[in-house]
Amino acid sequence: MTRITSISLRRVLDSRGNPTVEADVLTASGGFGRAAAPSGASTGEYEAIELPPTEAIAAARRHAVPRLVDEVHAGNQREVDRALRGADGTENFSEIGANSAVAISMAAAKAGADVLGAPLYQHLGGAFRGDNFPTPLGNVIGGGEHAKEATNIQEFLAAPVGAPSVSEAVFANAKVHARASEILDERGVPAAKGDEGAWAPAVSDAEAFEIMDEAVSDVEDELGFEIRFGLDIAASEMFEDGVYHYGDETKTTDEQIDYVAEMVDEYDLVYVEDPLDENDYEGFADLTDRVGDRTLICGDDLFVTNVDRLQDGIDVGAANSILIKPNQIGTLTDAFDAVELASRNGMDAVISHRSGETEDTTIAHLAVATDAPFIKTGTVQGERTAKLNELIRIADDAV
Numbered sequence: 001m002t003r004i005t006s007i008s009l010r011r012v013l014d015s016r017g018n019p020t021v022e023a024d025v026l027t028a029s030g031g032f033g034r035a036a037a038p039s040g041a042s043t044g045e046y047e048a049i050e051l052p053p054t055e056a057i058a059a060a061r062r063h064a065v066p067r068l069v070d071e072v073h074a075g076n077q078r079e080v081d082r083a084l085r086g087a088d089g090t091e092n093f094s095e096i097g098a099n100s101a102v103a104i105s106m107a108a109a110k111a112g113a114d115v116l117g118a119p120l121y122q123h124l125g126g127a128f129r130g131d132n133f134p135t136p137l138g139n140v141i142g143g144g145e146h147a148k149e150a151t152n153i154q155e156f157l158a159a160p161v162g163a164p165s166v167s168e169a170v171f172a173n174a175k176v177h178a179r180a181s182e183i184l185d186e187r188g189v190p191a192a193k194g195d196e197g198a199w200a201p202a203v204s205d206a207e208a209f210e211i212m213d214e215a216v217s218d219v220e221d222e223l224g225f226e227i228r229f230g231l232d233i234a235a236s237e238m239f240e241d242g243v244y245h246y247g248d249e250t251k252t253t254d255e256q257i258d259y260v261a262e263m264v265d266e267y268d269l270v271y272v273e274d275p276l277d278e279n280d281y282e283g284f285a286d287l288t289d290r291v292g293d294r295t296l297i298c299g300d301d302l303f304v305t306n307v308d309r310l311q312d313g314i315d316v317g318a319a320n321s322i323l324i325k326p327n328q329i330g331t332l333t334d335a336f337d338a339v340e341l342a343s344r345n346g347m348d349a350v351i352s353h354r355s356g357e358t359e360d361t362t363i364a365h366l367a368v369a370t371d372a373p374f375i376k377t378g379t380v381q382g383e384r385t386a387k388l389n390e391l392i393r394i395a396d397d398a399v
């Protein structure tokens, strides 16, 4: 029986040292699931609302727990998530917090899988999932909102697209991360790390492109399979007064589109996330028109895992992929609906962590369950390796 018999909520630490919500779900037959909400720093304007954890927990205990315990089945994810939405009663989870909602939603999924005795990816994705693995996009150099005094572009992401296995891909990204550190040393540039464990040197974006290109080529030569790279520009964070700010320099929207298109061709970029402001569907469409045949243009802050915003994007041809972050929308059902809408329209769905994370591994299972081509979940650092190592275990049939 997957009937939920208890839900416990508590505050735990996230990787930035902030409190976040953890949920435990128990079922009638002893199934157990535990999950914790991640948290963004470069959050999109249209994301579901994250409440201070103490408030989110109190509100969820008051409104959600009584609507779920003894009422819904952890094995029926849509039923769980419908009850969460009903308990909250708002569009954006501003009553119980998307952090409480997503923790309960993911913990219920794990409890459902536990009762069935199936790995989470199989419970979520079905019996035919588990043969395809996402390529990990590994954050190697970064700045933006994730590190002070570093690059303007938020993330330079290694993409070992030719790796023969997920394990070799994971280790390839770690090698690129290590090689980037050596190159920075050779150039006499000290580098601390940003929130996701990427190097955060005080170099220009142009220099970061060079370092990334060199690191990727060196590791590609050493390992003998294709490694490319991509970006999360997180352009909404740079956009102010109608222009994009790169330190003291600015770019108009047309200049930004030209710049990104040039970088796609110069560096053979495989992936570009949020190249333009989160309200600029038209700019996204222009850029996708120009380079969408040879790279993924991915909407993160643009779509915020929201089917309505995704449909608006589909209508105008903005982007050819969507970033999926369950806490942007609040439940696994909503995240799955966004993946399905994307794939029905020929778009790729890329599963992603947040800059503030925990040891929770749900997104590794979600990526396998949804047959995602890429997962963005860092390169090194415990809360990132938790997901990467879980992918290796899934491939090894050891979960």
Ligand SMILES: C=C(OP(=O)(O)O)C(=O)O
Residues within 6 Å of the ligand: 039, 040, 041, 042, 043, 044, 145, 232, 234, 300, 352, 353, 354, 355, 356
């Ligand atoms: C992971 C990201 O950062 P954050 O979690 O800060 O939004 C991102 O922008 O894709």
Ligand SMILES: [Mg+2]
Residues within 6 Å of the ligand: 232, 234, 273, 274, 300, 301
């Ligand atoms: Mg992003």
